[in-house]
Amino acid sequence: MTNDPFYPWQVENINTYISITSKDASQSDLQMKIGDQLAGTNEVPKVMGHGFNTFGLPGDPSPPSRFVKMFFERQIALTNSPPKKKVEDWLTLVQGILNSIFIIKGLTGPDTLGHYVEGDHTAWATLRIPKTGFYAVRTYENMRWYTIETQKLDWTKASSHPISHDIRDGFHDVTNALLSQSKDPSFLHVKKQSDEASFLQMHEEM
Known part of the structure; x- marks a missing residue:
């Protein structure tokens, strides 16, 4: 879901990041011997560590960057390590993607009107499976998921349930x-x- 810029622009903008790949980064065809100038390697360029296949993937909290990040995280994960048949595996994948674009308070600017109107942040997140009616929601402070089986609800009657905004309610003392x-x-x-x-x-x- 996106509201700014408009959706078709967001989709076309993905083409800007065509160099991102699901495969391990490798520059073996471009490597050159450099002698003993560097400890641990005698040639460059050489992949140091992992994750360079997504080098250049944006990480800022702007809407275009978050849209691009979600798209590539989803596509690469489904290519390299697709979830198994259990629905829990798919929910875990979606949860991980949501976590990666979480915006903390104050990151995008100050609260111009104090805590009455707080700056942009991830106030809540949801998981949904329309086919089964599964719905889950969590808040900014409390990462515990509150689940609802929507198909069992009586939509002709109004009802409500309090959702905790206390971080302590997300902890489980063992x-x-x-x-x-x-x-x-x-x-x-x-x-x-x-x-x-x-x-x-x-x-x-x-």
Whole structure:
């Protein structure tokens, strides 16, 4: 979904990034020997690390950049590691793409009217499967997904449900569960990281 610039322009703008590819970046046909000037390699250009197949992919929060980023992330992911048959795999892919274009408050400019009218940010996000009626929504502060089976709702009646904007509601404390499973001394019981002797002794015994 996009509102500015208009959709046909956004689609045509994708052609600007034709050099982005799903394959690993390689310049072996252009490499030249350079002797021992650099540690670790004796030729350039050489791929250092990974991700250079998407070199030049925009990362700023402008609408055109986010549109291009979503398009290529989706297409490359589907080419190299397509989701399995489970619907959860597809939801995970979409969630990852949404996370990559998340806009934090203040990034695109100041709040001109204080917190009454906040600057552009990702106030909420949704996941939808129209065929099954699955719908999920999360807020800026709370990344926990609230799900709704829309086909079970009575659309002739008005209803509402509060959605938390408290980041604490997105956390799930598993401390007690970990402690209840740890009957033997382990790193969970090392209270002071600075106690190097006990830390090393603990690992020697494990």
